[in-house]
Structure formats: structure tokens, C-alpha cells
Amino acid sequence: MALLLDALLPPSCAACRQPAFRSDAFPLRLCPPCREGLEPARSPAFPDLPGQPREWQGLAAVFAYGGAAREVVLRFKHGRAFALARPLGTLMAAVALRERLVQEADLVVPVPAWPARTVRRRYSAPALLAVEVGRRTGLPVEVRAMARVRPPSADGHAGPRRRAECVRNAFVVRRPDAVRGRAILLVDDVVTTGSTAAEVAATLKAAGAARVDVIAAALAEPVGV
Numbered sequence: 001m002a003l004l005l006d007a008l009l010p011p012s013c014a015a016c017r018q019p020a021f022r023s024d025a026f027p028l029r030l031c032p033p034c035r036e037g038l039e040p041a042r043s044p045a046f047p048d049l050p051g052q053p054r055e056w057q058g059l060a061a062v063f064a065y066g067g068a069a070r071e072v073v074l075r076f077k078h079g080r081a082f083a084l085a086r087p088l089g090t091l092m093a094a095v096a097l098r099e100r101l102v103q104e105a106d107l108v109v110p111v112p113a114w115p116a117r118t119v120r121r122r123y124s125a126p127a128l129l130a131v132e133v134g135r136r137t138g139l140p141v142e143v144r145a146m147a148r149v150r151p152p153s154a155d156g157h158a159g160p161r162r163r164a165e166c167v168r169n170a171f172v173v174r175r176p177d178a179v180r181g182r183a184i185l186l187v188d189d190v191v192t193t194g195s196t197a198a199e200v201a202a203t204l205k206a207a208g209a210a211r212v213d214v215i216a217a218a219l220a221e222p223v224g225v
């Protein structure tokens with residue numbers, strides 16, 4: 001397995017691309033300065049979003065969204081680092097187990113991506129992470145349980161209110177039989193304002209999901225606190 005990963009991942013730091021070699025069991029290959037710059041995610045305290053009551057029960061993430069973690073997640077998210085799905089998914093599964101989100105869940109579902117964006121980036125980051133989380137936890141995965149039917153904001157720096165408006169009614173459940181009555185572990189790459197997770201969770205709840213918890217690779221500092 002290690003040899004296979006070495007073949008897929010060039011021997012360079014996943015964040016800064018400088019030469020780096022894995023020195024221990026940590027799944028992500030990082031050079032020492034980037035590794036030292038990683039911060040674990042802090043427990044979130046999202047303020048209530050405008051018109052968006054929080055619909056998830058629990059939320060956990062591997063990293064605080066900054067420094068090397070931000071570089072790794074952005075490279076993966078933007079379609080340039082397919083092979084990062086496995087180490088990131090492995091870390092997410094471990095955190096979801098530690099935070100007892102896996103123990104509550106029946107099914108893993110990714111935050112659905114806008115189709116044109118998936119084509120451009122060649123893959124959907126949340127979908128790949130969901131598959132890895134399922135593989136590591138033994139939970140079933142429904143990659144096509146949901147779909148995004150409204151495009152994401154072109155403005156990546158939109159504020160919380162604008163973001164909440166952009167995601168309103170943006171998602172649909174395509175497979176209601178799969179989610180009805182089930183506890184869903186929702187997978188995303190990065191949670192920033194929480195408005196996307198809130199809208200997806202609300203959509204799942206409206207389709208009859210019993211419970212939604214969220215696991216992300218990275219979590220931004222809570223807004224407004």
C-alpha cells in the first residue's frame with residue numbers, strides 16, 4: 001500500500017510541493033515546516049445564519065482552514081491532486097470516529113457539486129472524500145443521493161449573508177428512499193460560513209433524514225465570534 005501511494009503521490013509536500021518524505025504514520029505527506037504549521041480544527045461556534053437555522057447535530061473537521069492545510073485543501077478541491085483523497089479521507093474518518101459521528105451514522109453522503117464545476121475540475125472533491133470515509137469506516141456511501149440544481153456563487157469571497165442566499169434551494173435529494181429515516185454523515189471538503197452545510201442538511205431533513213452530522217477536511221474560523 002505504501003508503495004502504491006508513493007507511485008500515485010510524487011515525493012513532494014502536499015502543501016508547498018518541496019521534496020518531502022513520509023517519516024511516520026501520518027497519512028499526509030508534508031515537509032517539516034508545513035507539518036508544523038498545521039492546526040487541528042477547533043470546535044465550531046457558528047452564529048445563526050440569516051434565515052438559516054443550523055440543521056446538523058454534530059460537526060467536526062481535521063484541520064483549521066489556514067496555512068498548509070489551506071494549500072492542501074485548495075489543491076485537492078480545484079482538481080489538481082486526485083491522490084490527496086485517500087490521506088484526507090483517512091484523517092477525516094479518524095476524526096469522525098473520535099468525535100462519535102460515525103457511531104451515529106447509517107450512511108455517508110457528500111455535499112453535491114455543481115455539474116459543470118465537476119467536469120472542469122475532473123472530479124468532485126466531497127464525493128471522493130465520501131468514498132474514502134466510507135471505505136475507512138465501513139459505512140455505506142450514496143454519492144448520488146443529492147444533486148446541486150443552482151450554480152454556486154462565482155464570488156469566493158462573498159460574505160455570510162450573500163453565501164446563504166446563493167445556496168438557498170440549491171440542492172435536491174435525488175434518492176429519497178436512501179435517506180428517509182436514516183442518520184446521514186455529510187461530507188464536505190471545507191466548511192467556511194456553514195451556510196452550505198446548513199442548506200444541505202435542511203434539504204436532507206426535509207426529505208425525511210432522521211439526523212445529519214457533518215465531517216469536513218478543514219473548518220474556517222467561525223465568522224463573527
Ligand SMILES: [Zn+2]
Pocket residue numbers: 013014015016017018030031032033034035
Ligand atoms: Zn511543505
